[in-house]
Structures are given as structure tokens and as C-alpha cells.
């Protein structure tokens with residue numbers, strides 16, 4: 523199994539989404555001996571925000587590339603190749619202001635490309651990144667899996683939507699939540715790790 527682990531917390535060893543993501547990776551490796559692992563910390567080497575040159579590179583046919591466009595499309599090409607090569611994608615998702623960290627959004631902006639990862643046919647859009655297993659390791663200060671704050675969670679709903687649009691429909695979600703709540707924080711990671719079912 524080829525595993526891709528994407529990290530989007532800037533908090534290094536203190537990060538709960540990284541710890542939870544690592545626990546998922548370890549279980550995958552234990553269940554699939556000989557697996558390969560690529561880990562990308564998106565906060566160490568962020569994908570650039572989409573600028574005009576990136577957009578132009580996405581929509582210009584290869585034969586018309588200028589050196590500038592060829593350079594601009596490299597991030598996207600590399601990320602898409604890496605994604606398509608992976609069997610399992612583990613994504614660490616710290617909740618920031620009810621959504622995902624901007625470095626994960628930037629990565630998504632580089633992998634969502636017409637003709638590469640999705641296409642439009644007469645029957646509507648079709649995702650082209652198929653047969654992947656995705657695991658989300660979501661960490662948050664509050665509780666969003668149930669209760670009054672559930673409607674404020676734009677991490678899981680957004681990621682299921684955009685990944686599903688690209689063809690990645692097999693998504694499992696694990697949450698370390700309540701990390702800022704005195705009555706929940708000590709148990710949150712342990713419970714999340716225990717909840718991991720591959």
C-alpha cells in the first residue's frame with residue numbers, strides 16, 4: 523500500500539491532528555506490511571495561493587507553455603501525480619475558525635484541475651481520482667461531531683464535498699475534539715486513537 527500523509531498543522535510535536543494522523547498511518551502500516559509512506563508537511567513547504575499565472579497554466583495546452591507557465595504548473599503536477607499514486611491518503615485537519623488551515627486549502631486549489639482530477643461530461647461532473655481510501659484526522663478545541671456546534675463544522679462537510687467531487691468518496695473521519703474544554707481535553711486524543719477503524 524502506498525500511503526500519503528498530509529500535515530496542515532503548524533504546531534509540530536504539540537499538534538493533535540499530527541498525532542492522530544500518525545496513529546492512523548501506524549495502523550495502516552501494521553495492517554499492510556511493506557507499505558510505503560510519503561509525508562508532506564504543507565505548513566513547512568506551502569503551496570502558493572493561486573495567482574493568475576497558476577490559473578493560466580491550468581488552462582493552457584502543453585504545446586503552448588511558456589517557461590513561466592511550465593514553472594507555475596509544477597506544484598500542481600507534482601501534487602496530482604503524488605495523489606494519483608497513493609492508495610491511502612491520511613489528512614491532518616486542525617480546525618481553524620470553523621474551517622481548514624489555509625495551507626490545506628492551497629493544496630486543494632492545486633489538485634482540483636479540470637481534465638486532470640475531474641471532468642465535465644454531458645452527465646455532469648466526474649471525479650477522476652478513483653479507488654482511494656481517505657482518512658481525515660480532525661482536531662478541534664470544541665466538539666462538532668454532535669451537539670449544538672455541529673452545524674458550525676466546515677471541515678468534514680467541505681472536505682467530503684471537494685474530495686468527493688474529485689472522485690474520493692471513501693472517506694473515514696476521526697476526531698480529537700474538545701481539546702480546549704477542561705472536562706474533555708485529557709481524554710480527547712486517546713479516545714480518537716481508540717476510535718480508529720481502518
Ligand SMILES: Cc1cc2nc3c(=O)[nH]c(=O)nc-3n(C[C@H](O)[C@H](O)[C@H](O)COP(=O)(O)O)c2cc1C
Pocket residue numbers: 531532533536537538539540615616617618619620621661662663664665701702
Ligand atoms: C487560529 C486558530 C483558530 C482556531 N479556531 C477554532 C475553531 O474555530 N473551533 C475550534 O473548536 N477550535 C479552534 N481552534 C483550536 C484548534 O482547533 C485546536 O487547538 C486544535 O488542536 C488545532 O490542531 P493541532 O493540534 O493539530 O494544531 C483554533 C486554534 C487556532 C490557533
